Amino acid sequence: MLEASRVFSDYVRSSRDTKAPVIPRIDELDLTIPEKDGIGTAGIWDDIQTICGAATNTWSERFLYKLYASPTPIGVVGEALIGLLNNNAHVFQASPIGALIEDRVGRQLAELARFPVGTAAGLTFPGGSYSNMHALMVARNRRFPELKRSGFTGAMARGEWRRPMIFTSAHAHYSIEKAAVAAGIGLDNVVSVPTDADGRMDSHALRMLVEKALADGGAPFFVNATAGTTVLGAFDPIDEIAAVCADHGLWLHVDASWGGPLALFSSDDRFGGYRVDRADSFTVNPHKLMGVPLQCSFLLMRDGLAPMREALGLGASYLFHGGSPNVLDDVGDATMGCGRRPDAIKLWLAWRYYGTEYFRRRLANARRLALDFADMVSTRPPTALGHWRLAAAPQSTCVCFWFVPSQLGAHPTPQPSWGDATRLLCTRLNYLGHVLVDYATVDLPAGSLPTFFRLPLNSPHVTKETLASVLCAIEQTAKALLDEDPRCFDADKS
Ligand SMILES: Cc1ncc(COP(=O)(O)O)c(C=O)c1O
Incomplete structure (x- = not known):
């Protein structure tokens, strides 16, 4: 030891x-x-x-790669503690303390989401994808109760078949589509709702698409709103989406895997609108913006765990014996799994250790740094090597930008060759290994953006100096590449 x-x-x-x-x-x-x-x-x-x-060194402030970073030290202690205890959070007796902590943390998060106190509850899952998948499965079985026993073929055989359809924005995380695959909904029945110019779901288009689906004899039942899209960090307009769901009796799930902590803890009104009791379920990943070690994801349910038990429970008698004096018995049966890690312990320890205010400060700092970094990129003077352009104003804590080598000219609008340059620079930078950065692209109503650098700012260790050094590293890499091949960025290079 x-x-x-x-x-x-x-x-x-x-x-x-x-x-x-x-x-x-x-x-x-x-x-x-x-x-x-x-x-x-x-x-x-x-x-x-x-x-x-x-x-891979996530403890370095130059790890600016995916949507997580170094864990907090107390998080590491929590992770070690979970390993030490080796308790299984599927049945109460196998981990009474894990169950009590999971219940407490789930209710606390649900309260922050303004779900009904005393009713709402949450369970951990091994990642946001699994939380989203469970939300979809519960919504599906609630809408089509016969599914649990007879599958889709039962309704088909009775001639009551209607096409189950779900709706999510074109910028949503792929886990929603994966969930549709797992839930037997099928990719063709995932309706991709266009976004506005900022990458937020177009709620008017959502309404039209839902109404069209109904008119065509489909059975829409589930809408996913994203709070913090994976690339641009956009927050879908929750009030308008909730109104569509209320009008048509659709399950409203919020995938706040990435932006959830901003929605729940931040005092910034831009994110606080997500504290709504109109959603039916809400995914939040403390392992992203809150520094809890991978994995720690909560699925919060407005109506508590009963709908999950009803939708997914089988009550296998060799494992689930019931009988303990509280509702925390056999929570594993409310999931599609069996054994479960008591991941909530990690968040509980960190929350106890730091207090709520720490998370507010941490998130406010991340947001301020994103705004400062965007400013730094857009005002950085051009050099003989090239100039800088923001790909989008940062909507939460991701900053998206291009370095445009001088060889590519000074076009007012983004060019495909900017994307080639980004990929070349990023690959070389990451190969050198001193910084780790990422790139992405998105489709917007005006067209696809060429590949841009996307830097998520979620580690409290990152400073403005770190970010300035990353910009320098990109310029130096451009210079090194040009020294090797003066035509490396040329748009017409075959
Ligand atoms: C918006 C969003 N939802 C879901 C996920 C999936 O989360 P996980 O990696 O924990 O499965 C991600 C991952 O980045 C995400 O950005």
């Missing part, structure tokens, strides 16, 4: 070093598994150090 604590602290110290690579080289690793005797304590710490040295 002492050795673990020493190795882990050394790892954090060295990973935070400004010279530490974000992606180490992993050329020569010995990953063989011993056929007979294991290496024991004599060798295992070397192995652990090898893994640390070869791991």
